[in-house]
Amino acid sequence: MIRAHSLTKRFTTGKGQSKNAVDGIDFVVEPGRVTGFLGPNGAGKSTTMRMILGLDAPTSGTVSVNGHRYAASPAPLREIGALLDAHAIHPGRSARDHLRWMAASNGIPTTRVGEVLELVGLEPVAGQRAGRFSLGMGQRLGIAAAMLGDPPVVVLDEPVNGLDPEGIRWVRTFARQLADEGRTVFISSHLMSEMALMADHLLVIGRGRILADCSMTEFMSDHAASYVRVKAPALADAAAVLGGRGLEVSRHDDEIRVVGLDAPSVGELLFEHRLAVHELTLVRSSLEDAFMGLTADSVEYHAIAPSEGVAR
Numbered sequence: 122m123i124r125a126h127s128l129t130k131r132f133t134t135g136k137g138q139s140k141n142a143v144d145g146i147d148f149v150v151e152p153g154r155v156t157g158f159l160g161p162n163g164a165g166k167s168t169t170m171r172m173i174l175g176l177d178a179p180t181s182g183t184v185s186v187n188g189h190r191y192a193a194s195p196a197p198l199r200e201i202g203a204l205l206d207a208h209a210i211h212p213g214r215s216a217r218d219h220l221r222w223m224a225a226s227n228g229i230p231t232t233r234v235g236e237v238l239e240l241v242g243l244e245p246v247a248g249q250r251a252g253r254f255s256l257g258m259g260q261r262l263g264i265a266a267a268m269l270g271d272p273p274v275v276v277l278d279e280p281v282n283g284l285d286p287e288g289i290r291w292v293r294t295f296a297r298q299l300a301d302e303g304r305t306v307f308i309s310s311h312l313m314s315e316m317a318l319m320a321d322h323l324l325v326i327g328r329g330r331i332l333a334d335c336s337m338t339e340f341m342s343d344h345a346a347s348y349v350r351v352k353a354p355a356l357a358d359a360a361a362v363l364g365g366r367g368l369e370v371s372r373h374d375d376e377i378r379v380v381g382l383d384a385p386s387v388g389e390l391l392f393e394h395r396l397a398v399h400e401l402t403l404v405r406s407s408l409e410d411a412f413m414g415l416t417a418d419s420v421e422y423h424a425i426a427p428s429e430g431v432a433r
């Protein structure tokens with residue numbers, strides 16, 4: 122597993138100023154499930170991942186992999202498989218040669234190269250130069266490299282960035298398979314919709330701080346707003362009854378939206394007043410909405426909507 126304690130990274134931003142990109146965070150990434158590491162751009166995801174992998178030293182605090190500092194590991198590729206930048210591959214080298222070179226320099230038998238090529242479905246193109254690979258193929262090659270040491274912990278930074286739906290589905294299935302095998306799977310993304318389909322557990326970060334550390338289901342019930350949609354022939358009467366019970370009721374075209382009571386109770390209440398109901402639906406905001414709501418205050422760079430304009 123991965124364990125961070127008071128993990129902090131401070132960068133100097135010029136003119137003598139500095140900021141905490143990662144601000145004293147504590148978390149544990151458990152084996153056997155996919156943990157999504159989610160946050161808006163600039164939240165501190167990559168910096169955290171780089172510290173896990175020993176590529177950046179923490180300013181203070183600690184992070185350990187399988188109980189010790191990763192940088193101190195005698196066989197790093199057998200501890201963690203990481204995909205940080207899928208494009209960091211020599212373009213003139215074939216996929217097979219790239220993996221052979223990595224295996225050789227890490228004391229891994231070259232027979233493993235064929236296995237990982239098969240694992241990611243690149244066997245048929247293994248002799249081609251990596252420079253000619255599509256984004257999706259490059260991503261698969263990066264994942265093949267991560268799997269060379271058959272590691273118990275797998276860390277993937279934005280693995281589906283720029284992939285087509287087929288590629289995204291492949292990464293999702295692959296991550297699930299790794300978790301089902303009992304491995305620790307830690308995947309970053311700035312897209313909630315993607316995580317909703319991939320992760321069992323969520324770690325949400327904003328401005329270097331942990332905003333949520335919970336299961337996907339808990340995240341949903343804690344942060345996704347919900348209301349009951351009511352369609353009824355006597356809409357005004359229904360709104361009056363529900364409003365009279367102190368519920369928050371708003372009218373939208375041919376429906377009313379009720380906050381503060383579950384759908385069966387709303388139905389019972391209207392039935393007591395002999396009001397016919399044509400539709401009664403619990404509507405939840407999407408996970409994307411929930412995520413946006415949670416991280417709204419921690420987004421680094423807000424786009425200016427055209428209507429907001431900039432005063433000259």
Ligand SMILES: Nc1ncnc2c1ncn2[C@@H]1O[C@H](COP(=O)(O)OP(=O)(O)OP(=O)(O)O)[C@@H](O)[C@H]1O
Nearest residue numbers: 132133142160161162163164165166167168169311
């Ligand atoms: N080497 C560096 N020097 C100075 N500031 C840095 C450095 N690396 C990152 N930062 C700053 O630290 C903050 C966190 O960056 P980081 O790349 O970890 O965020 P992220 O969540 O991975 O974002 P993205 O989704 O855009 O990749 C940002 O404000 C970034 O500008």
